[in-house]
Amino acid sequence: MAEPWLSADDIAAHLGITKDTVYGWIAEKGMPAHKLGRLWKFQTSEIDEWVRSGGAASSSDHAGSG
Template sequence: MSEPWLSADDIAEHLGVTKDTIYAWISDKGMPAHKVGRLWKFQASEVDDWVRRGDAGSPD
Protein backbone atom coordinates (compact mmCIF):
# COMPACT_ATOMS: atom_id res chain seq x y z
CA MET A 1 0.00 0.00 0.00
CA SER A 2 1.33 3.44 -0.86
CA GLU A 3 1.87 6.21 1.63
CA PRO A 4 -1.01 8.70 1.87
CA TRP A 5 -0.55 12.31 0.82
CA LEU A 6 -0.85 14.78 3.69
CA SER A 7 -2.17 18.34 3.64
CA ALA A 8 -0.33 21.35 5.05
CA ASP A 9 -2.51 21.11 8.18
CA ASP A 10 -1.66 17.41 8.57
CA ILE A 11 2.09 17.87 8.17
CA ALA A 12 2.09 20.88 10.50
CA GLU A 13 0.39 18.76 13.16
CA HIS A 14 2.82 15.89 12.46
CA LEU A 15 5.79 18.21 13.08
CA GLY A 16 4.21 20.26 15.87
CA VAL A 17 4.51 23.60 14.09
CA THR A 18 2.09 26.07 12.53
CA LYS A 19 0.92 25.99 8.93
CA ASP A 20 2.65 29.35 8.42
CA THR A 21 5.94 27.72 9.41
CA ILE A 22 5.34 24.97 6.84
CA TYR A 23 4.84 27.53 4.06
CA ALA A 24 7.97 29.43 5.17
CA TRP A 25 10.02 26.21 5.13
CA ILE A 26 8.80 25.39 1.62
CA SER A 27 9.85 28.83 0.42
CA ASP A 28 13.03 29.41 2.44
CA LYS A 29 14.45 26.01 3.28
CA GLY A 30 13.41 23.74 0.42
CA MET A 31 11.05 21.54 2.40
CA PRO A 32 9.93 18.63 0.20
CA ALA A 33 6.42 19.44 -0.98
CA HIS A 34 4.37 18.83 -4.11
CA LYS A 35 1.99 21.38 -5.59
CA VAL A 36 -1.31 19.81 -6.68
CA GLY A 37 -3.45 22.52 -8.23
CA ARG A 38 -3.34 25.27 -5.62
CA LEU A 39 -2.72 22.91 -2.69
CA TRP A 40 0.54 21.68 -1.22
CA LYS A 41 0.76 17.95 -0.51
CA PHE A 42 3.39 16.10 1.50
CA GLN A 43 4.72 12.60 2.07
CA ALA A 44 5.56 12.14 5.75
CA SER A 45 8.57 9.96 4.91
CA GLU A 46 10.12 12.67 2.69
CA VAL A 47 9.55 15.35 5.31
CA ASP A 48 10.90 13.14 8.12
CA ASP A 49 14.06 12.44 6.08
CA TRP A 50 14.45 16.18 5.42
CA VAL A 51 14.18 16.93 9.15
CA ARG A 52 16.63 14.14 10.05
CA ARG A 53 19.20 15.54 7.58
CA GLY A 54 19.04 18.80 9.56
CA ASP A 55 17.68 20.89 6.69
CA ALA A 56 14.85 22.30 8.82
CA GLY A 57 17.37 23.82 11.21
CA SER A 58 19.88 25.09 8.67
CA PRO A 59 20.48 28.85 8.54
CA ASP A 60 18.61 30.89 5.93
Protein backbone atom coordinates in the same frame (compact mmCIF):
# COMPACT_ATOMS: atom_id res chain seq x y z
CA MET B 1 0.13 -0.07 0.72
CA ALA B 2 0.95 3.34 -0.71
CA GLU B 3 1.87 6.12 1.67
CA PRO B 4 -0.93 8.71 1.94
CA TRP B 5 -0.46 12.30 0.81
CA LEU B 6 -0.88 14.76 3.67
CA SER B 7 -2.11 18.35 3.68
CA ALA B 8 -0.21 21.32 5.11
CA ASP B 9 -2.43 21.08 8.21
CA ASP B 10 -1.57 17.40 8.61
CA ILE B 11 2.18 17.91 8.22
CA ALA B 12 2.13 20.89 10.60
CA ALA B 13 0.45 18.72 13.23
CA HIS B 14 2.94 15.90 12.54
CA LEU B 15 5.87 18.26 13.18
CA GLY B 16 4.23 20.30 15.94
CA ILE B 17 4.55 23.58 14.04
CA THR B 18 2.11 26.04 12.48
CA LYS B 19 0.88 25.90 8.90
CA ASP B 20 2.54 29.30 8.31
CA THR B 21 5.87 27.76 9.31
CA VAL B 22 5.28 24.92 6.83
CA TYR B 23 4.80 27.40 3.98
CA GLY B 24 7.85 29.40 5.11
CA TRP B 25 10.01 26.28 5.15
CA ILE B 26 8.85 25.34 1.64
CA ALA B 27 9.94 28.75 0.36
CA GLU B 28 13.05 29.35 2.46
CA LYS B 29 14.47 25.94 3.40
CA GLY B 30 13.46 23.70 0.52
CA MET B 31 11.04 21.54 2.48
CA PRO B 32 9.95 18.67 0.19
CA ALA B 33 6.44 19.42 -1.04
CA HIS B 34 4.42 18.74 -4.16
CA LYS B 35 1.94 21.25 -5.55
CA LEU B 36 -1.30 19.77 -6.87
CA GLY B 37 -3.35 22.60 -8.29
CA ARG B 38 -3.55 25.15 -5.51
CA LEU B 39 -2.77 22.65 -2.75
CA TRP B 40 0.56 21.57 -1.28
CA LYS B 41 0.82 17.86 -0.49
CA PHE B 42 3.46 16.05 1.55
CA GLN B 43 4.69 12.54 2.24
CA THR B 44 5.66 11.83 5.83
CA SER B 45 8.72 9.78 4.84
CA GLU B 46 10.15 12.66 2.76
CA ILE B 47 9.49 15.20 5.52
CA ASP B 48 10.99 12.99 8.25
CA GLU B 49 14.14 12.36 6.19
CA TRP B 50 14.45 16.10 5.43
CA VAL B 51 14.16 16.97 9.14
CA ARG B 52 16.69 14.28 10.13
CA SER B 53 19.18 15.56 7.55
CA GLY B 54 19.03 19.04 9.10
CA GLY B 55 16.73 20.68 6.57
CA ALA B 56 14.62 22.34 9.25
CA ALA B 57 17.62 23.61 11.24
CA SER B 58 18.53 27.28 11.05
CA SER B 59 22.04 28.11 9.85
CA SER B 60 23.05 28.94 13.44
CA ASP B 61 22.01 25.46 14.57
CA HIS B 62 24.82 23.71 12.65
CA ALA B 63 27.70 23.05 15.03
CA GLY B 64 31.26 22.80 13.79
CA SER B 65 30.53 23.96 10.26
CA GLY B 66 33.28 26.53 10.14
